[in-house]
Amino acid sequence: MSDPRCDPNPDYLGVDRPGRIIWPHVDLCRTPSGARDRQLLAGADVTVLGENDTHAYVKAAQDSYIGFVPTRSVGGPSTPTHSVSVPGAHAYRRASIKTPETAAFSFGALLTARSESQDFIETEFGHIPKAQLTSGPIPTSDAIATARLFLGTPYLWGGNTRTGLDCSGLVQIALITAGHACPGDSDMQERETGAHLPAGSDHEPGDLLFWKGHVALVTSPTTMIHANAFHMRVVEEPIIPACARIAQNGGGDVTSHKRL
Structure with missing residues (x-):
């Protein structure tokens, strides 16, 4: 396959601003209506190369992969405070695992704390158990x-x-x-x-x-x-x-x- 990091589509250029993924994860597609090439996780840094009401044309900071994501999945840049350090994690409506879950995350997702309690970090997605998070980026591991x-x-x-x-x-x-x-x-x-x-x-x-x-x-x-x-x-x-x-x-x- 052609290298998806090269030769951006000239029909979708005109913007050059930093952003981040604000959904738990999102498909990165070669065309606006195309199939998934890869996925980006919450907190992933991107450069927005172009956008319209429905799709943003982005370049992923992690590996320079270029593709389309829903415009609503991209927010402004921010500095994450925590990472999901287990295979999967949930956010909850309140700081209790007995309340409804509001989002599901995968290992490596980056999140920004708004506040914290004894056992939970509150984020824009809801409250996430501290046991499923690590402060800062994922530590280097085997x-x-x-x-x-x-x-x-x-x-x-x-x-x-x-x-x-x-x-x-x-x-x-x-x-x-x-x-x-x-x-x-x-x-x-x-x-x-x-x-x-x-x-x-x-x-x-x-x-x-x-x-x-x-x-x-x-x-x-x-x-x-x-x-x-x-x-x-x-x-x-x-x-x-x-x-x-x-x-x-x-x-x-x-x-x-x-x-x-």
Whole structure:
């Protein structure tokens, strides 16, 4: 696919202002009425390149991905105070888990506190339990530990949240949390992330394996974790039989083995 970070659509330019995502998450689409390419989480910084009453044309600060989101999903810039540090979290109408929930968030969402009580942070979305948050950005963590938070998450093309992930979305979340820059698509990840290893190299935890249109994160000398359409969820499984199955099902052989 063409690189979605290049050659902005000239028909949708004319604005250049900072913004942030003010919905729990939002689809980022190649065209206003098109399918989802990726997703942006609450608090994600964007540059608004153009907009009308229905759609904003934005560039994501995280990976320079360009696309369309609903205009109402973009607010003014702000400084987040907390991050969602568990796979999923809810906001509630009041500072009680027995009140109705008002929003659901995924790991890595950025939120700004308005006030706090003993157990809750009040945000623009409602009250969120402190146990599900960390102050400031997500602390740098091991990529494998982050990826394992999403075991069992349903497969979703272009997904970046606990409700649905694809292979490159899982790897992007894991690597960025570990302090590595990482684009959003597997072909870009293959070109830009890590150093190539010769065919037949041993697998080490943290390595990346690529196929045409697919990527997995190595978790041990014999296992890997990936979001895949065969299982339709995030799984950790042995490398050798997974490679055989992928090849048998038409995915071909590993195209790159890379080490960060």
